[in-house]
Amino acid sequence: MWLAEDADTRIYILGSMHALPQGTDWDDGAVGTAIDAADELVMELSPAELGAAAAAFRALAPREAPLAIDARLTGRALTGYRALEASGGSLNGDALDDWAVMVLMGQRIAQEAELVPDEGVETRLTERFEAVGKPIMGLERAREQLMLFETLGPAAQRALLRRAAEKADSGVADVLAMTAAWGRGDVAALENVINEGIDAVPAARKAILTDRNRRWSAWAIERMERPGTVLMAVGAGHLVGEDGVPALLEARGVRVRRVQ
Structure with missing residues (x-):
């Protein structure tokens, strides 16, 4: 967690994990202090939009015409995909766009790693802020x-x-290693995992990480024009590296320091 601040505004920037093992303890200490101090919570998606995500996925995921996974993946990648299907049932990949198959594979791996969305940062933060009527x-x-x-x-x-399919056989271990790195605040390890997965696809990195980080840092700078204390919780991968939100804010002259 980082703190961006000026004379009358504080924005705590918390790296979140969307699903965590049952009973993970993360919202005490400095994070708990930030939760209690914040006047408002800002996440990637509001609770209403989080609730709408499944319907949006169902609307966008189908292909215009089915295409067999065997025609898209070969060798180790196909083996990894089939192993995931064998572990928990069909992913219906033939009917879905490539990106949607990747998303479902990630969800299957998270399930096998026993990561629980209800234990994730967004769910717990929503419960705490709603309980005290904060926006x-x-x-x-x-x-x-x-x-x-x-x-x-x-x-x-x-x-x-x-x-994603080529790494499916190590997916559970990789997810648990990333979760452990997050739990101990190991930014370097998180950055290595994230870069390994997306640096090989520059267009994806730009759209999914860099461009969004720039938009979110611009939002934070604009928000600092108004007084108050904000807790901003976004995926931990958006906070690390030279194009992470904290680094982008520092480059724009904002005072930023790591506080957890």
Whole structure:
């Protein structure tokens, strides 16, 4: 967690994990202090948009015409995909766009790693802020977020799907390692994991990470024109590296320091 501040505004910027193991303890200490101090919560999606995400996925995910996974993946990638299906039932990949298959594969791996969305940062923060009547807003809409994937070119989508499928056999271990790195605040380890997965697809990195980080840092700078204390919780991958939100804010002259 980082703190961006000026004379009358504080924005705590918390790196979130969308799903966590049952019983994970993360919202005490400095994070708990920030939660209690904040006048409002800002997340990638508001609670209403989080609720709309599944319907948006169902609307955008289907292909115009089915295409067999066997025609999209070969070798280790196809083996990894089939192993995931064998572990928990069909992913119906033939009927879905490449990006949507990748999303479902990620969800299957998270399930196998026993990561629970109800234990994730967004769910717990929503409960705490709603319990005391503090406002919650979102930086994006669910459909807008999924359109970042939907509008990627075919080559970028296929590359993301292939890389995800090739690493499916180590997916549970990788997810648990990333969760552990997050839990101990190991920014370098998080950055390595994130870069390994997306640096090979520059178009995806630009659309999914860099461009959004720039928009969110611009939002934070604008928000600092008004007094108050804000807790801004976005995926931890958006806060690390030279194009992470804290670094972008510092480059714009905002005072930023890590506080957790």
